[in-house]
Amino acid sequence: MDNVIRQYHHLRAEIDQQVDRLLTLHSCYLQCQKQCTDCCMNLTVWPVEFFAIAQDLRSAGIKPAFDEQAACGFLKEGLCQIYPFRPLICRTHGLPLVYLDEQDDGPVHCVTFCRKNFAAPEAAAIAFGPDNTLDMDTVNETLARLHLAFCKAGGPIGDGEQGRMALAHLVEHLL
Ligand code: SF4
Structure with missing residues (x-):
């Protein structure tokens, strides 16, 4: 299991790098700030x-x-108590994320971001694509592969949907 956890840490470092790049690239359009x-x-x-x-x-x-x-529940006075170790999804908050969405006429790439970001009129001209977004399907696929490897190595299964775990349980886990 330790090996899979190491791979998770590796993935987290990769995501942080990609997030840093996007934060720099889009800095003039982002309203993200501490305590939001x-x-x-x-x-x-x-x-x-x-x-x-x-x-x-x-x-x-x-x-x-x-x-x-x-x-x-991990917010305290507007700050995340587990910030350095927050989940991958939290590291992508606010940024332009791409997902493949199944629609009536086939799969379509959809871009989502916080509505407070890219609100400037000139942002409407941004062409979102692989170079300026984060592909969340790839992130989620990698995470799902790690999940399977973790289970195969004897890792515990959660009691939530598809064996997921509520992050809230961290509190009792750390007692
Ligand atoms: S764990 Fe994620 S959702 Fe919860 S406070 Fe931290 S950043 Fe926000």
Whole structure:
């Protein structure tokens, strides 16, 4: 299982690199800032991601509290308590993300981003494509492969949909 967790860490570093590149590329259109929590919500993750984050938090001596009232329970005064180790999806918040969407006349590439970003009139002229977006299908496929490898190595299965785990369970896991 440790090997799969290492692969997860490798994927996380790759995503961080791609995210940094997009943050620089789109800096003049992004409104993302500290204490904006618009994209935050309670999440479920694959067990491989859950246990990688749990391991990281334990190593760093971080024991987050969970606020039932917050959009994501890990928010405290507008800040993410698990920020350095937040899930991959959280690292992409606000950025232009591409997904293949099945529509009536076939699959179509859709781009999503926070509505506060790219709101400037001149942003309407941006042609989104592979060079200035993050392909989330590739990210999710890689994560799904790691999930299968983690299960094959004897990793625990979650009790959520398709064996996913609520991130909220980190709190009791770290007790
Ligand atoms: S884990 Fe952190 S970044 Fe992700 S949704 Fe929760 S508070 Fe937001």
